[in-house]
Amino acid sequence: MASAHDRAVLQAIFNPTSPFGDVPGLDLEEELIDDDSGFDTELLKQVRELEVRGVSAAEAGDLQGALQLFSQAIHILPERASAYNNRAQALRLLGDTAGALADLDRAVTLSGSAGRTACQALVQRGLLRRLQCQNDAARADFERAAALGSEFARQQVVALNPYAALCNKMLSEVINKLRNPDVSEMQ
Incomplete structure (x- = not known):
């Protein structure tokens, strides 16, 4: 059975343009949860139902x-981050x-920069900032999300790093030449 290190090495060899250390199936974002323990359970139930209806x-x-439903959820529990995130998507x-x-x-801010909602x-936010050509701010958001376990954010960090992109391109070219040697170069 291959270790995590072995899988990372194989990932780097067979997918040289992917960020180093990315191993499929290790996206930690899916394991994140939000800490809703500080909220009244009945209000939380109401808010979650409003959010589900808003998403639908x-x-x-x-x-x-959707915007009205998310705003109602925010009105009921204004210190809960999830409804703000959902309303942002509708906006x-x-x-x-x-x-x-x-x-x-x-x-x-409300999530304390931790958990799934954060x-x-x-x-x-990184995507919106990237669309506004605020690449430094976008990269900072993607780095924070990557630290929380987002595979997509890690990919965006690499895409926004010109040095890493150049290194990955060069490595890809070397591996492609090793896989497909040009016969004319051998003579």
């Missing part, structure tokens, strides 16, 4: 309805980037 409304194309889809960024900032909010 957004998936059905009713972004205004983004409606074209309100400034509102989305404000909600993502709030989600990161990870998701950091990735979403």
Whole structure:
């Protein structure tokens, strides 16, 4: 049975353009949970139901309805990060980037930069910042999300690092030449 180190070495050999250390199946983001223990259980149940309905409304194309449901959830538990993260997505889809960024900032702050919601909010904020050509701020968000276990964020960190991208490209070229040697170079 291969160890984690063995899998990482094989990943680097067979997928030279992927970030070093990335081993498929080790995305820690899926294991993150939010600490909702400080909230009243009945209110938390109400808020979660509103969020589920909001997500369903957004998936059905009713972004205004989703926005209202997420806002209701925020009104009930204004110190819970998840509804801000969800509302930010609805705002983004409606074209309100400034509102989305404000909600993502709030989600990161309320989450204490830990847990699933923080990870998701950091990735979403990083993407919005990248679209606004704020690459340094985007990279900082992706680095924080990567530290929480997001595979996607790790990939974005590498994509935003020109030196790592150049090294990965050069390594890929060397491995491709080793796999497919040019016969004319051998003579």
